[in-house]
Amino acid sequence: MSTTTTPTISEEHPIAPFLRMDRMPHIWCPTCGIGTIVKCFATALDESDVDLDKTAICSGIGCTGRVAGYMNLDAFHSTHGRAIPFATGLKLGRPELQVVVFSGDGDLSGIGGNHFIHAARRNMDILVILVNNFIYGMTGGQNAPTTPITARSSTMPFGNFERPFNLPHLAESCGATFVARWTCLHIRRLTKCMRMALRHKGFRFIEVIAPCSTLYARLNRLGSGLDLMRFYHDEAEIRHGADTREVDIGFQDRIICGNFVNEERPTFSDMMDAHYNEVLGDRYVPMAPEGGWLHD
Amino acid sequence: MRYWRKPLDIDQVKVPHGRVVIIADRCKGCAFCVEYCPKDVLVMSEDFNRKGYHPPEVVKDGECVNCNLCEMICPDFAIFCVDADDEEAAAAIAAQGDLDEEAEEVPIEN
Amino acid sequence: MKTDPAGVLTGVHYLDGDYACGEGAMAAGCRFVAGYPITPSTEVVERISQRFPMMGGTFIQMEDELASMAAVAGASWTGTKSMTVTSGPGFSLMMENIGLAAMMETPCVVVNVQRGGPSTGLPTMVGQADMMQARWGSHGDYELIAMSPQSPQEAFDLTIDAFNLSETYRVPVMFMMDECVGHMTEKVVIPEADKIDVVPRVLSKKKPGEYLPYAVNGRPVPEFVRAGDGYRFHTTGLTHDEKGYPVMSAECQHKNVYRLMNKIRFNAADIIRIEEEDVDGADVVVVAYGITARVTRAGIDMARAEGVKVGFLRLIVVWPFPEERIRELAKKVKAFVVPEINLGQMVLEVERCAAGKAPAILVPHAGGGVHNPEDICKAIVEAVR
Numbered sequence: 001m002s003t004t005t006t007p008t009i010s011e012e013h014p015i016a017p018f019l020r021m022d023r024m025p026h027i028w029c030p031t032c033g034i035g036t037i038v039k040c041f042a043t044a045l046d047e048s049d050v051d052l053d054k055t056a057i058c059s060g061i062g063c064t065g066r067v068a069g070y071m072n073l074d075a076f077h078s079t080h081g082r083a084i085p086f087a088t089g090l091k092l093g094r095p096e097l098q099v100v101v102f103s104g105d106g107d108l109s110g111i112g113g114n115h116f117i118h119a120a121r122r123n124m125d126i127l128v129i130l131v132n133n134f135i136y137g138m139t140g141g142q143n144a145p146t147t148p149i150t151a152r153s154s155t156m157p158f159g160n161f162e163r164p165f166n167l168p169h170l171a172e173s174c175g176a177t178f179v180a181r182w183t184c185l186h187i188r189r190l191t192k193c194m195r196m197a198l199r200h201k202g203f204r205f206i207e208v209i210a211p212c213s214t215l216y217a218r219l220n221r222l223g224s225g226l227d228l229m230r231f232y233h234d235e236a237e238i239r240h241g242a243d244t245r246e247v248d249i250g251f252q253d254r255i256i257c258g259n260f261v262n263e264e265r266p267t268f269s270d271m272m273d274a275h276y277n278e279v280l281g282d283r284y285v286p287m288a289p290e291g292g293w294l295h296d
Numbered sequence: 297m298r299y300w301r302k303p304l305d306i307d308q309v310k311v312p313h314g315r316v317v318i319i320a321d322r323c324k325g326c327a328f329c330v331e332y333c334p335k336d337v338l339v340m341s342e343d344f345n346r347k348g349y350h351p352p353e354v355v356k357d358g359e360c361v362n363c364n365l366c367e368m369i370c371p372d373f374a375i376f377c378v379d380a381d382d383e384e385a386a387a388a389i390a391a392q393g394d395l396d397e398e399a400e401e402v403p404i405e406n
Numbered sequence: 407m408k409t410d411p412a413g414v415l416t417g418v419h420y421l422d423g424d425y426a427c428g429e430g431a432m433a434a435g436c437r438f439v440a441g442y443p444i445t446p447s448t449e450v451v452e453r454i455s456q457r458f459p460m461m462g463g464t465f466i467q468m469e470d471e472l473a474s475m476a477a478v479a480g481a482s483w484t485g486t487k488s489m490t491v492t493s494g495p496g497f498s499l500m501m502e503n504i505g506l507a508a509m510m511e512t513p514c515v516v517v518n519v520q521r522g523g524p525s526t527g528l529p530t531m532v533g534q535a536d537m538m539q540a541r542w543g544s545h546g547d548y549e550l551i552a553m554s555p556q557s558p559q560e561a562f563d564l565t566i567d568a569f570n571l572s573e574t575y576r577v578p579v580m581f582m583m584d585e586c587v588g589h590m591t592e593k594v595v596i597p598e599a600d601k602i603d604v605v606p607r608v609l610s611k612k613k614p615g616e617y618l619p620y621a622v623n624g625r626p627v628p629e630f631v632r633a634g635d636g637y638r639f640h641t642t643g644l645t646h647d648e649k650g651y652p653v654m655s656a657e658c659q660h661k662n663v664y665r666l667m668n669k670i671r672f673n674a675a676d677i678i679r680i681e682e683e684d685v686d687g688a689d690v691v692v693v694a695y696g697i698t699a700r701v702t703r704a705g706i707d708m709a710r711a712e713g714v715k716v717g718f719l720r721l722i723v724v725w726p727f728p729e730e731r732i733r734e735l736a737k738k739v740k741a742f743v744v745p746e747i748n749l750g751q752m753v754l755e756v757e758r759c760a761a762g763k764a765p766a767i768l769v770p771h772a773g774g775g776v777h778n779p780e781d782i783c784k785a786i787v788e789a790v791r
Contacts, residue, residue, distance in 0.1 A: 012317060013373050020640070023651060025372060030324035030349065035371025043368065053636035058480070069640055069652065074633040076483065077642035077652070078476065079506050085440075085473035089480025090633055092464045093438050093488065097634050115476075118469040187368040226327050276459045285412070285462045292437030292462060293485030293632060294410050295606055 018042035018052075020072050027066060031225025033184035033210030034064055034131055038071070040187055041102070041129065044194035055098045058087045060112060062138045063212075064104035064131040071102075081111030084119045087126045094291030095269060098127070098198070105132040106144040109165050113145070120174035120203045125267040127197050127204040130167065133212035134249075141215030148251035152219045166248040171205040172261050178204035179244065179261035183232040184211070186257060193259060202267045209236075209255055222252070313380035314362025316354050322374035325349035329366035329375050335359045338366065407606045409435050409566075411599035412461035421594045423587040424449035426558040427517055428457075429596060430565025431489050435604050436515070437463040438488040440477035442470055442496060445529045446585040447519035450491040471496035475503035475516070482512045483641075485607045485632035487569055491517040493585075494527060494536055497543070504578050505544030506643045508666065511620070511627065513572040513607070515565070517581040519588040520696075522773035532585040533773035534696055535748035540580040541725045547663045549670035551677055552580040552725040554695040558592045564722070570605040571677060575669055576627040582724060584747070586697035586776060607632075614638060619650040626669045674726040681720040688717030690789045691735055692743045693756055695721040697776055702745055705782025712783070714790050724752065732759035741789035745769035745782050765789075 019042065028034050045052065052073060059068035061080035068075040078086040087099045101108070108116050108130050119126065135153055136142040143153040143160055146167065150159045171179045178200045182190040190208060197204040211217060211228035222228055232255060240258040247256040266274065276284040303309065316337065323345055330338045330352050337360050341353035352375065354360070360377060367376035413432035421429065428450045431439070439458070441451040455465045468474040471492055478488040492500060497518045507514055520536050522528030540552040551571050555561045561583060572579040610617050610629035619639045620628045631637040644652035645659045670677065685691055690709075694702040699720045706716045717739070721728070732755075736742070741764050744753035750768045757766035769785045771777050 013319065013376055014367070015373055019373065020651075025322050025324070025347075028371065031326040031328070032371055035373065036328070036369055039368060039370070039373065053638075054634050056633045069642065072638050074483075074638060075640040076480070076633075077640070077644065078479070079502055079643055082472060082476035082503060082506075085468060085476035086480035088466070088468075088473075089438070089440065089477035089482070089488070090484060092466060092477070093481030093484030093486040094632070094634050097484070114469050115473050118473070185369075187365070191368070224326075226331060229328060229331070272464075280459055283460050285460055287437065287462045287464050291484045291486055291632070291634070292464070292481075293607055294407075294435040294437065294487070294604075296407055 015039055015042045015046075018045060018072050020070055023070055026070050028063060029214045031211060031213040032063070033133070033225060034067065036184045036187065037129070037131055037190070037208050037210060038067055040191040041194055042071070044191050044198060047191070048195050048198045050098055050198055054096055055100065056090050057100045057102055058083045058090065059101070060103040060107035062104040062107045062136065063133075064102065065107055065138070067102040081107055082115065083107065084112055084115040084126070084128065088119060088124055091124065091126055092269075092287075094289075095287060096289035096291075101126055101128045103130065104137070105130060105134065105146040105167070106136040109145045109167060109170070117170070117174045120171055120176040120205070122268040123175055123177055123202045123265055125201055125203070125269060128206070129194070130205065130207045131210050132167065132207050133210045133216055135212055135216040137212045137215050141219050148249055148253070150251045151216070154219065164249070166244070167207045168205070168247050168260050169244040172244045175203065176205045176261065177202035177263045177265045180205070180259040181207040181209070181247065182257050183209040183236050183255060185229050185232045185236070189238075196259070196262070200262070202265060312362040313358065314360035314377040315380040316360050316366065317376055317378060318351055318353070319374045320345045320351040321347070322372050323349055323351035324372050325351065326371060327352070328369045328371065332365055332369055334363060334365060335361055407604055408600050409433055409602045409604045410461070414596060414599040414602060416596050416598050419594045419596060420591060421558055422449065422589055422591040423555070423558040423561040423583055424519065424589065425453045426561040426594045427565050427581070427583065427588075428453035429594070430562040431515070431569070432457060432461065432463070433562070433596065433602055434487065434566040434569035435606070436487040436489050436569060437461070438478070438481040438486045439463070439465045439490065440468045440474040440481070440488070441465075441491045442468055442474050444493045444496045446521055446588050447491045447493045447517060449588070450517060450519070471499040472503060475500040475507070478514050479503055479507045479510065479512050482507070482514045483633045485609070485630070487513070487573070487607065489515040489517065491519070493519050493521050494523045494533070495525065497536055497539065501544045505546060505548065507578040508544065508548040508550055509643050510641050511576040511666075512578065513576050515568045515572055515579050515581055517583060520582060520584040528774050530585070531774040532697060532747055532776065534584050534698065534746050535751065535773060537582060537724060537746075537748065537751045540582055547667060549667045550577050550580060550725065551575065551670065551723065552582050554582045554721060554724050555587055556696055556699045556720070557587060558590060558594050561587060562594050562596065566602060566604065573605040573607055575673065575677070576630065577670065580725070582696070584696045609635075618648045620646060621648040622665065626673055670726055677723055677726055678728045679722040680728050680731065681722060683718040685717035685719060685735065687715060689715045689740045690743055690786050691717040691719050691739050692745070692782070692786065693719045693721065693752065694745050695724055695752065698745050698747060701776045701779055702782055704779035705745070705777070705786065708779060708783035709786040712787055714786055716786055721752065727755045727759070729759045732756055733761065736760035736763040739764050742766040743769060743782070743785050743789050745771070745777050745785070747771045747773055747776065
């Protein structure tokens with residue numbers, strides 16, 4: 001009895017309801033990790049019983065920036081680095097939305113760095129999933145703020161000499177209330193982490209290390225994405241609650257994963273409401289959860 | 297996956313059985329599923345799909361335990377498992393196997 | 407639709423242009439403002455931040471202008487009327503996301519209280535040198551609408567019109583005030599709420615699955631849906647097809663860009679608004695806007711006293727430019743005189759439309775103050791000679 005069948009009907013895949021199947025196959029390279037992370041996220045949505053109609057996803061520009069285009073949610077593909085303020089606008093314009101930002105390391109910590117730190121500072125109630133492949137993939141492999149020292153890229157052909165960001169530390173120090181890092185090999189732990197994050201309120205930040213076969217791996221002679229996955233298997237250490245000051249990543253060095261920060265603190269909207277209620281009392285009219293759309 | 301010793305209640309544990317479903321034309325030959333299947337059920341086949349990649353194929357019949365790791369790790373949404381003991385699913389998939397295997401036009405992605 | 411009374415501060419007030427603009431936004435139904443402080447526009451958001459909590463509005467001071475414009479674009483997709491406020495340097499920063507709003511066809515209003523430039527320029531003093539930037543500031547081909555008020559009363563009235571136009575044409579509207587009008591305090595009459603007509607955000611009646619985000623079917627603009635209503639739509643800054651999916655082809659680009667341009671160009675007659683005085687039979691027509699329009703009247707009076715037949719054409723909607731009217735007038739007048747607080751921006755449009763039939767004479771002012779009416783009079787008198 002054969003245990004393989006090859007149907008050609010695309011709805012077969014269990015995750016199909018969460019994807020725009022009319023745009024499959026997607027553009028990501030063979031052995032790119034982004035698809036895996038999308039699968040984990042879709043599974044987390046499925047298992048979390050979130051209201052998918054009230055979930056909006058926002059991406060910037062880049063390989064990971066294409067995620068919004070493949071997910072079957074209200075999806076916004078905005079400008080480079082501005083996914084987080086765009087998401088802020090969505091959230092404040094219609095407070096009942098669950099807004100997810102799904103973008104890359106260059107997009108969110110490079111050009112979007114300012115928005116990242118301020119949204120974390122405000123504890124804006126958005127979930128940020130940052131896919132870190134240590135490079136600007138879509139544009140041809142340029143140095144990113146997360147590229148480890150000595151790694152090569154197209155704009156640092158002799159190896160990077162700039163200190164990279166330690167993103168969980170950056171997020172925590174700016175005030176994020178949920179900070180975690182996983183690699184895309186840790187599929188079940190990542191999915192569970194995303195489920196937890198979807199239930200949490202406040203600025204949630206999940207960094208996911210993913211292989212970039214065509215640029216990062218190739219420029220640094222690391223093989224294919226599969227070789228990088230094997231590397232994650234060997235070098236990833238899980239340390240829940242680790243001190244984020246110590247989770248920086250060197251070139252082909254250990255990667256510390258885990259759920260680092262999980263706190264309950266009032267979000268921007270909570271603080272706004274509490275403050276105005278205190279100061280203005282009955283005069284305060286908060287924006288309705290359905291948003292500020294005026295109609296008859 | 298190998299046990300270093302057999303669990304004491306192994307005769308009472310019901311091992312699940314799964315059936316692997318591969319959407320070959322969506323596969324990009326990354327081999328994550330082959331690498332990480334805990335029962336080594338898959339290998340990269342010698343066949344080509346429409347885009348020229350080698351999709352995986354099942355070589356160890358009946359050994360899939362429906363752990364869904366391949367489904368979770370595949371970046372291309374090209375493989376998943378169904379419960380082999382589920383009569384309904386088996387019938388549905390068998391029915392599709394009978395359909396004309398003429399593959400649909402895969403749209404050229406931008 | 408009548409506006410929400412909670413936003414309307416009915417009565418006779420003594421307000422400066424910035425405050426009046428803020429009141430206009432609230433009266434128009436704007437309920438989300440993201441801004442960054444920049445002189446001389448800050449008073450608009452200060453006013454809004456004082457009153458918004460009482461009417462269900464949310465004001466957030468973002469970390470920079472780029473974030474402000476992105477947040478405005480995002481909030482607009484929830485169906486909420488949104489606005490941001492800035493001046494020259496911030497306007498330059500917002501350009502990318504203004505392009506995003508134009509591409510995604512997001513209704514919103516961007517207020518630019520112009521000051522002397524370039525760069526940091528004269529932060530507290532007037533300029534009108536962003537007029538071309540309003541039209542051409544972002545990269546690529548697109549059209550949008552720009553308006554210029556000449557008084558705090560107009561700052562109130564035209565802000566409401568700006569929101570209405572942006573809703574009707576699903577386009578960002580540039581509200582080009584200048585520092586003089588912004589900081590000038592005058593009587594502003596705010597009518598009762600039931601006298602203020604606003605264009606609401608009209609939502610599609612189609613069901614999810616039937617709805618296509620960018621299908622027009624003969625209308626000027628596609629139908630809108632709100633994020634969170636279950637339509638699962640996709641929108642992008644990339645060139646896109648009717649489904650909102652990116653399509654990288656010359657054909658799609660052609661359709662997309664022409665539609666963005668044509669929705670304004672083909673409806674220009676409904677959008678253009680000018681005010682004319684004594685243009686018929688005039689030998690010289692003076693074209694001005696904003697604060698310069700008020701100074702110009704003094705100059706015109708002086709020129710008329712010297713016997714010149716002068717007409718006055720005030721631009722209320724600056725973009726799209728009233729090309730037809732200028733072309734028409736060019737055949738009849740001896741010259742156009744265009745005073746503006748810059749070294750020649752709208753005069754170029756007048757000159758282009760006049761097509762050599764009548765010269766367009768610029769009365770420039772580098773910025774930092776308004777014209778001397780005598781200079782305008784002199785230019786008018788010399789134009790006739």
